[in-house]
Amino acid sequence: xxxxxxxxxTFNIEQTLECGQVFRFKKTNDGYILFSKNHYINIxxxxxxxxCETDNKDYFLNYFDLDNNYLYIQNKYKEDKFLSAAIEHGKxxxxxxxxxxxxxxxxxxxxxxxxxxxKGIIERICEKLGDNMGSYYAFPSLEKLASVGESFYKEIGxxxxxxxxxxxxxxxxxxxxxxxxxxxxxxxxxxxxxxxGVGRKVADCILLFAFSRYDVFPVDTWIKKVYKEEFGDIDAxxxxxxxxxxxxxYAGFVQQWIFFYKRSLNK
DNA sequence: TTCCAGGGATATA
DNA sequence: TATATCCATGGA
Numbered sequence: 200x201x202x203x204x205x206x207x208x209t210f211n212i213e214q215t216l217e218c219g220q221v222f223r224f225k226k227t228n229d230g231y232i233l234f235s236k237n238h239y240i241n242i243x244x245x246x247x248x249x250x251c252e253t254d255n256k257d258y259f260l261n262y263f264d265l266d267n268n269y270l271y272i273q274n275k276y277k278e279d280k281f282l283s284a285a286i287e288h289g290k291x292x293x294x295x296x297x298x299x300x301x302x303x304x305x306x307x308x309x310x311x312x313x314x315x316x317x318k319g320i321i322e323r324i325c326e327k328l329g330d331n332m333g334s335y336y337a338f339p340s341l342e343k344l345a346s347v348g349e350s351f352y353k354e355i356g357x358x359x360x361x362x363x364x365x366x367x368x369x370x371x372x373x374x375x376x377x378x379x380x381x382x383x384x385x386x387x388x389x390x391x392x393x394x395x396g397v398g399r400k401v402a403d404c405i406l407l408f409a410f411s412r413y414d415v416f417p418v419d420t421w422i423k424k425v426y427k428e429e430f431g432d433i434d435a436x437x438x439x440x441x442x443x444x445x446x447x448x449y450a451g452f453v454q455q456w457i458f459f460y461k462r463s464l465n466k
Numbered sequence: 467t468t469c470c471a472g473g474g475a476t477a478t479a
Numbered sequence: 480t481a482t483a484t485c486c487a488t489g490g491a
Binding site (some may be wrong): 313316363396400410458462 | 470471472474475478
């Protein structure tokens with residue numbers, strides 16, 4: 200089916216996809232094609248709208264978080280110069296509502312890894328294990344992910360993360376992730392960190408991108424570089440806690456603006 | 467060629 | 480509790 204999304208200052212598809220929260224998309228001549236679970240959406244950029252063709256409109260209307268008031272959130276954070284520059288640069292970023300399993304698997308792969316390589320590993324997992332949807336492959340079912348063993352993940356180039364992928368996909372089979380929605384953020388983080396290979400940073404990314412928890416601040420190598428001057432050479436968890444205190448209940452949005460801005464400056 | 471990446475597990479003190 | 484080391488891979 201086909202529908203339109205109005206272009207606005209506070210929603211830009213390029214910024215939303217390229218800011219590092221999602222990996223299964225490709226740039227096309229005139230827009231992007233994006234995959235999530237067993238769905239796809241082909242987005243063509245027009246003069247004042249995005250023309251979308253998809254197998255599931257309702258899924259992506261929710262996925263893009265179109266009902267949130269981003270201007271309200273942005274206006275809360277104009278205090279310092281660097282942050283307001285980062286907001287100006289990434290004001291079109293929306294925080295996606297991604298699938299929980301897909302996000303957990305994707306960010307397990309992300310650790311100590313480059314974004315282009317993360318994309319490649321996820322793509323190979325889909326090609327080899329996902330349902331053939333015609334022009335693309337779906338993200339594999341948990342049953343499939345759990346059935347192939349550690350050696351499969353080594354063969355497709357996951358490196359030392361192969362053991363994480365094997366054990367976590369098996370563990371998730373007996374966990375009701377939807378029931379975790381009811382947990383407070385701190386308790387939910389603890390549950391996520393009980394998964395083998397999920398530490399504080401990966402847990403915070405999952406909280407932000409799949410559970411819509413905004414009172415988090417994932418601290419990776421880029422964020423460390425930005426805040427080293429302000430906080431000194433402290434460990435990532437302490438830095439994250441201080442940044443949550445500093446920015447409050449919408450800290451996660453700040454993190455995305457800063458991350459996207461910092462990486463753009465180093466290109 | 468060496469460095470580094472959306473880090474975390476493990477050993478050691 | 481705090482710090483050091485190791486982990487696979489490939490793009491830059």
